[in-house]
Amino acid sequence: MHLETEVLVIGGGGAGMYAALEAARTGASVVLADRSIVGRGGATVMAQMTVAAALGEQVPDHWEYHLADTLAAGRGLCDARLAAMLCEEGPHRIREMDSWKVGWAREDGHIKQAQAPGHDRPRCVYVDFLSTGPAVSRTLRGRVNAVGGIRRISELAIVDIAVRDGEACGATALHLSTGQIVTIGAKAVVIATGGLTRLYRRNSASANMGGDGYALALRAGAELIDMEFVQFFPIGHLAPRLVGMDPIMWDPFRYKLGGKLLNAEMREFETDYAARDTRSDGRYVLTRDLATYAIFKEVEAGRGSPAGGAYLSFQHVPEAEIRRAFGPVVDRLAANGINLAAQPVEVAPIAHYHMGGVRVDERMCTRVPGLFACGEALGGANGANRLSGNAITEAFVFGARAGQNAAEHALARSNGYSADATRCTVDLLRSASRRDGPNTAATIATLQALMSDKVGPFRTGRTLQAAETALMEITSEIGDRPLAAESPCDPVLVDWLDLRNMLLVARSVTAAALARTESRGAHQREDHPGLDAAWEINQIVSLESGRLRLRRQAPTIDRNAA
Known part of the structure; x- marks a missing residue:
């Protein structure tokens, strides 16, 4: 099956739904695809916490105070442009959600704001302490359902981004319940797939957050940033x-x-x-x-x-x-x-969360023209550690920015899709017939145990080197031809495709963690305790000729920088 649209949004959680809404409001046709059910997968619907925004409803506040707390939590590595955007635009998105009847808790006629760790004052809104995420998702689902121009497709796993002449032009996907291969032509693509916490044995994520978006971005030619910084929620x-x-x-x-x-x-x-x-x-x-x-x-x-x-x-x-x-x-x-x-x-x-992700500019655009990212899928805004309450705020703010800019990009271009751009991935999926490999479900469990034990919240050079060796061995074991059970709904093929992504992302995390010889934020090296001023730099990951490459750059500290 082949589909055509102006904007393809990959991921139907909070950020993806906001991106789809904003792209449609800008005038573009949208396909909103999710490998689970649109509006019911990802992290937002599972969130029970609060949402940070400097509303000043109950105590005086300003977005720059919120920014100061965000930068402090980021330990010197935040991209100040993205962090400032998050804090400045957050109140507008909270009030927009309020106008959509999300049901923020109120006290004496004001939106109630609670104190959360790392904030200098009560700043975090909520619906109630167990239903904020579900209320947000329900509200966004209602808006998506009511807006014309958004085609929602569930159970669609994006396998690869299509690139033609260096520009994103669509994607190749697998319809999970039927096994049908689907190609999608799009003038702009938005990655809103969430984080990577499924890589770990104990995690708070939904089952589809294995780092898909990071792997899709790498293979398409985009870069990742701050991949070593995985946040562990302390009291699971x-x-x-x-x-x-x-x-x-x-x-x-x-x-x-x-x-x-x-x-x-x-x-x-x-x-x-x-x-x-x-x-x-x-x-x-x-x-x-x-x-x-x-x-x-x-x-x-x-x-x-x-x-x-x-x-x-x-x-x-x-x-x-x-x-x-x-x-x-x-x-x-x-x-x-x-x-x-x-x-x-x-x-x-x-x-619980990943600070790193796809590297973007202030338009949410990657270095691949036409390829955007938002929500937890992007990196840079949170630096070495995310401030409590910023996750849903960034889903709103970055989702809206990505949707608007993707739509503007798409509406200014003719369709650049070509079947040649998806042929390699289509051929890969059609070749899925191997049965001589390892048990894919057991291999995923092995990978999760490896990451938990060797690349967890406290690391050493020895454990990280052991992880690198083991990851390469697992990569070799699963091979570069898909394993399959040859049934229409094929869990073996899905697990193999998941492993393909998870291993690439796990290697990115491990390589960056091994290179950073200090302890900063969520990255703690037991053999290199304490901050090192020489490491106040971001690490950038790219995929070149099939090999991961690391480079370093100074953080963007001027929030007004172009």
Whole structure:
């Protein structure tokens, strides 16, 4: 099957839906494709947290204060142009979502704003502490459904970006439920596929966030930036068993009720590590990288909880106050055998977000003309560590920017698609008949264990070198011809295509982490502790003649730079 459109948006999460909306409002026809279900996959729909924006509804605020906090969390590596755009345009997008009836929580007639880690004042809006992401996704789905010119296609996995004469001109895809090959001609392509946390054994991501967009960008000729910086959410649920609830649900209740992190001695330990953050005054303001460090160090010292994490306790909070704060969640926890007034839960770091991604300019355009990126798929805005609450904000802001600029690019051009641009990938998919390779599902599990154990939140040169060797061995094992079960809905072929992407992205993360011989933000080298001023640089990854290449450049510190 062949489709034609002016703008192809790859990924139907928050950023992708916003990009599609803005492209359609600009006047372009849009195909919005997602490998799961449009509006119900990706990270946004899973988010239970808050959204950062300097609205100044309850306390005086300005976007430049938000920017200062964002840059501080980024440890000197933020692209100031992107960070400033995020902070300056964030309030407009929050108010736009408000006009679309998303349902931001209010107090005394004002949009309510909560304090979150790393912010200098209450700045983060929410719907409620467990439903912000679902409410955002539902609102955007409704807008997408109501706007003409957007064709939504679910269960469509993009395999490769089509490039003709150096310019993006469409894509080749696989319809997952039928096995049908689909080619798409487009005058502009937007990558909105989210991050890479599926690379790790314990993660908070949906199953389709294995770094697809990064691999698509690399193979199309674009560059990646800051790939070594993987953010681990410090208090992902560990024990007792929790069924039907998000493992990262604890953070808003922790800072709302003053939940305490305790070690095996039932002693609070966070302030032992607060001195590592010069902005900390002993309150709960440790950024996520520092909180992750604190828990890992307590476990390493033999003071961890039985399941290998730390305790999170609300036992000092009156039971009635817990119920007021948690509402019906208390009953859902009780169904899991958890009584917060009587027992702590165990928590531990979990792969949650990726600061790196596709390198773009202020128009969200890559170095490949016609190829754009937005949301978590792009890198540079967050530097070495993302400030809490910025993820959904960047989905709104960068999604809208990418959609508008992609539409303007598309409307100024004639269709450059040619069947020659998709022929190699079509031939690759048609050749899918091998059955002599490894078990692909088991190989994905092996890859996830490898990344968790060797390229996790704390690394050494030895573990990273071991990971590089193992990744190359796995790459050789799966080969360059697709494995398949030769059925219309072929999970073996899908796993092979996922491994093709995941391995390329895992190698990018590992190479960048091995090269950066310091500890900064979410990248912690146990053999190179502490910041090194010489490493206040970004690392850029490209794919040249099938080989990964690294180069370095100074961060863009002038937010007004062209």
